[in-house]
Amino acid sequence: MAASEPAVGTDAAAGFLLQRHRWHPAEALPWLIAIAAFFVFPGHLALGTQVLIWILFALSLDLVLGYAGIVTLGHAAFFGTGAYAAGLLSAKLGWGEPLTGLAFAGVCAAVVGLVSGWILLRYRGLTLLMLTLATTIMLYELGNARADITGGFDGLTGIAITPLLGAFQYDLYGRTNYLYALAVLFTLFLAARRIVYSPFGQAIIGIRENVRRMSAIGSPVHRRLVTIYTVSAAIAGIAGGLYAQSNSFVTLGALSFERSATVLIILILGGTGRLYGAFIGAVVFLLLEDHLAKLSPAFWEFGVGLVLVLTVLFARRGLLGLFEDSGRSIARLWR
């Protein structure tokens, strides 16, 4: 009997992991809403596409920040690299096929992620913060110094994309763009979901919770961190590529500190370390911005700051955490 006990334990652990991995019916909701939005708001698909791109970008940040616990102020480096890679491929080299353009954007950003991650992820705390920040600003200044290639503050123009799969023309209303972005987001979401529930993903969470213990049990901490950083950079780069292709335009704003800060705010607002936080955060932030920023930019900025302060002090798990907590207290009342 004694010999079989560990086996029971292993089964229980495997069962627990499998259960977490299983799809919950509620997980269909965001995708149903996204498809419904396509039919209900045909006039707002351009905004919808931007929301989808921000979701993808925030999702990539969630992998490093929420799951691996790497605090970065420079995630726009990868978004910007992807945006310029896809943009320059079309504008300067004349290659307009969208899917290979996205792949190119992802690969370029992954290379930047791999090289910078391999060097920077040995550091922690303030040093790591400063290094990620300085890396992004350095890329921004590089883009500024080589305005002859990047277009500088005026932006990179002349991005022309050929029909998707040779069949779907990009229309004036952004229908193709929206569905294209949605399909890319769904594919990469599946990949991210698979990664975080895999044994590798569990190791990443372990590193976030306690680096020393993970080192002590022989986990290759640095290699794992660099791996997730590179994957995240590739996803952020693809988000940047989508941005360049859907707007046919890239400016230095794609590499700016403001963009790094915004994606951080979106993720924190939605909730970190839970994949769907990126969805809630991006939808709430961008819809509010679309309405409020036009009314009064100063009030909007004040509101963003206030929400951030309140979130840190009172709702550290973001909007999704608030939903869960209120759901739980309602369930308790019911009982």
Added chain:
Amino acid sequence: METTLNIAVGILLDGLAYGMILFIISVGLSVTMGLMGFVNLAHGAFAMAGGYVTVSVMSGFGVPFLAALPIAFVVVGAASVVFERLLYAPLYRAGELDQVLLTIGLVFMAIAAFTFFYGPAPKPIRVPDALSGSVDLGFRTLAAYRLFMVAVGAVMVTVLWFGFERTSLGAKIRAAVDNRRMAQSVGIDVDRLFTLTFAIGSGLAALGGGLAINIMGLTPTFAIQYLVFFLIVVAVGGPGSIKGTVVAALVLGITDNAGKYLYPDGGAFFIYAATIAILIAKPAGLYGRE
């Protein structure tokens, strides 16, 4: 040859003046970071507040420039205690992410609030006539305000060095930076010490903000525009080290200024590249404790 020398002296003086401002603003950030490890991205907002207080008391109450600066020091220093007690104190034990988010939020709120009350346009400042002209040294003339800045900076470095190295408060701060637990166990009230240091540091930032208007300008985006430079000074110099802050601020001020004159397109790129190289080689900064 004559002109080359003149340009070189001009660049050096401008850079020194700029570096002194960076030092005065950053030194408080450096000490509070060294003391508590608190990542305070809102430090630039305190400097900006100091700039607006200076401008306001000058135009509103007719206070002369040199008297407005100490007022900015006191007002912002006192106000910062409220922020420290209410918002910063709960997060001392939290991770740096929470500290970063809280203080970014404060920066946004500060930018919005100052835009609302003062408008987005740059606020001009009228410095005394004695400081606005140029000084004739016989062989060449120099901008009086830059000389004034260098002099103020030199005085501040001396005062802070004396305060840090030769007073009981300075000794307590150094002890707490070196080893907080040990300092606590010999009876130093580190929390109160931190509040005091935070107030002085924010006051110094405000003083620097007031002094900076004539050189760096004053708009509501000041809080974020120069933030990265303050952070670089602290991180490269080594948090908690006055000497490191002086060295990093002067080198950064002179290099940035020289870069703008000599290589306007890509000068900033090399500053960030150098920052990364230094931090990779010495993660705790040039004079920081490993």
